[in-house]
Every structure is written in structure tokens, then in C-alpha cells.
Amino acid sequence: FAISVSSSSFYRYVLFTSFTLTTAITDWSSVLFSVIYTSFPTIVVGILDKDLSRTSLMEHPQLYGAGxxxxxxxxxxxxxxxLDTLWQSIASFFVPLLAYWGSDVDGSSLGxxxxxxVVIMVNIHLAMDVIRWYWITHAAIWGSIIATFICVMIIDVLPFLxxxxxFFHIAKTALFWLCLLCIMIGALLPRFLVKVFVHYYKPTDIQIAREAEKFNTSRASQGAQIEMNEIFDPPRR
Structure with a gap:
């Protein structure tokens, strides 16, 4: 997902600069984007996060019917x-472009x-899907954002790059931080609203059991059963 968003922004930059050979994002940032900025949070969440506990799955085998x-x-x-990825890439590219249109800000600053x-956006996007939070999950997601700021500053203080x-020229202006805020709101608000609508008005069996497990208010804890969809045998070939 992160690579798709960054690649879409890169291709739009090429189109708007008449296929110039220069890039707004430095080679070091491009390498670190996949190695440090976004990889570690995905690995941590992939290992530690899970929808439900073993107890809930054993008590309600209907949950396997979702698959x-x-x-x-x-x-x-x-x-x-x-479509969500496309929209987020559009928001991340055009908000800075329109904000700095006609200014003397160079491509490296926009890069x-x-x-x-993009790093902040994909990490918040990932955080919206996390079910079980641990200290290492917080450290991986929010630490990745902090590490990105540190790496960008280190890269920009090296005169041979x-x-x-x-970064220090553009970050001292309020417009820079306003652009970051507008990108986060514009890119992630549609996804947030859709998730809220689905979770509250069209929840799946897994979401219902997850909430019951989280707040410990399920009917199962009171000696009753949760009504769920039936399990259908998969079609045989």
C-alpha cells in the first residue's frame, strides 16, 4: 500500500515536470522508505495483531464461516x-502542489x-486497522514516524547529497505543517467514515464478537449464545 501511494505521487511529479530526469525524493529517502520508514510497523502488526482470541474462536466456530x-x-x-489508494495518492500530491504553486520552493523541499x-499517512492508515495494541506496536508505528523525521534531517544536513x-527551509513555515495536517484529513477522512459506517451499521460476525470480547458484555459471558450466520459447506469441484 505504501509503495503504491509513493509510486503514484512520483509518476504525477514526472508528468508535471515534463518528464524531467530529476526526482523530488532523494535516492536515500527512496531506499529508506521501504527499509525503515514503513516496513517495521507492518512486520510488527502482522506478527502480533489478531482478530480474536482462541477462546472466542473455540466458543463460536461460526466465525470461521467469514472465510x-x-x-x-x-x-x-x-x-x-x-480506489482508496488512488485517492490518498491524489491528496498527498496535490495538496502541497496547490499550496506552493507559484512559490520559490524547490523540488527537494516538496520531496x-x-x-x-506519505509515511505519516500510511502509519495512521495501519493504526486504524490494528485490533490489539501492545507497547511494541505503539513503538513501531509512532517510532517509525519519528525515525523518518530524524532521517530526513540527517540526509538534508549532508552537503554532498x-x-x-x-527540510529546514520549508519546515520553519506554518504552511508546511498545515499541508501535513490537510493531507492527513483529506486522505484518511473518507476511509475513516466508511469504517465507522460499516462497523456500526453493517458489522460482520467477527466485528460483533470482537466488540463482545473487548468490552466483556457478550451474551456468551451471561450463559447465552451470539446469533451468527450459518456455516455453509464450500462448493465441491
Whole structure:
């Protein structure tokens, strides 16, 4: 997901600069983007996060029917995710472009802004999907954002690399931080609203059991059962 957003922004930059050979994002930032900025949080969440506990799954085997009904992954969800990715890349690219249109801010400064915006955006995007928070999850997600700021500043203080001192010139203005805020709101608000609507008005069995487990107010804890969809045998070939 993070690579898709950054790649879309890069291609739009190429189009708006008449296919110039220069890039707004430095080579070091491009390498660190996949190695440090976004990889560690994804690995930590992938290892530690889980929908439900073993006890809930054993008590309610109907929950396994979500996979048979393709609720977690299907063609519709795939295309919705692609549209969400496209929208986020548009927001991350055009907000700074319109904000600094006609100014004397160079490409390296905009590149730093795009790098920080995408890293913050994909980590908040990931945080919105986390079910179980641990201290290492907080450290990985929010620490990745802090590490990105530190790496961008270190890269920009090295005089032999392109974009020397670019971050410090653009970060001292209020417009820089306003752009970051507008990107986060514009890119993630549609996804947040959709998640709220789905969770509250069209919850799946897994979401219902998850809330029951989280707040310990399920009917199972009172000796009753949770009504769920039936388990259907998968079609045989």
C-alpha cells in the first residue's frame, strides 16, 4: 500500500515536470522508505495483531464461516482498496502542489514534504486497522514516524547529497505543517467514515464478537449464545 501511494505521487511529479530526469525524493529517502520508514510497523502488526482470541474462536466456530463467505477478501474489497489508494495518492500530491504553486520552493523541499506526509499517512492508515495494541506496536508505528523525521534531517544536513538544508527551509513555515495536517484529513477522512459506517451499521460476525470480547458484555459471558450466520459447506469441484 505504501509503495503504491509513493509510486503514484512520483509518476504525477514526472508528468508535471515534463518528464524531467530529476526526482523530488532523494535516492536515500527512496531506499529508506521501504527499509525503515514503513516496513517495521507492518512486520510488527502482522506478527502480533489478531482478530480474536482462541477462546472466542473455540466458543463460536461460526466465525470461521467469514472465510468461506469471502468477507475478509473479495474482488469488491480489492477494488475499493485500489480506489482508496488512488485517492490518498491524489491528496498527498496535490495538496502541497496547490499550496506552493507559484512559490520559490524547490523540488527537494516538496520531496521532503511528500516523504513525511506519505509515511505519516500510511502509519495512521495501519493504526486504524490494528485490533490489539501492545507497547511494541505503539513503538513501531509512532517510532517509525519519528525515525523518518530524524532521517530526513540527517540526509538534508549532508552537503554532498541533493536537497542540502531543504527540510529546514520549508519546515520553519506554518504552511508546511498545515499541508501535513490537510493531507492527513483529506486522505484518511473518507476511509475513516466508511469504517465507522460499516462497523456500526453493517458489522460482520467477527466485528460483533470482537466488540463482545473487548468490552466483556457478550451474551456468551451471561450463559447465552451470539446469533451468527450459518456455516455453509464450500462448493465441491
Amino acid at each position: 468461506q463467505r469471502q468477507e475478509s477478501y473479495n474482488r469488491k474489497l480489492f477494488w475499493v482498496t485500489m 521532503d514534504l511528500w516523504t513525511l506526509a 541533493p536537497g542540502y538544508w531543504a
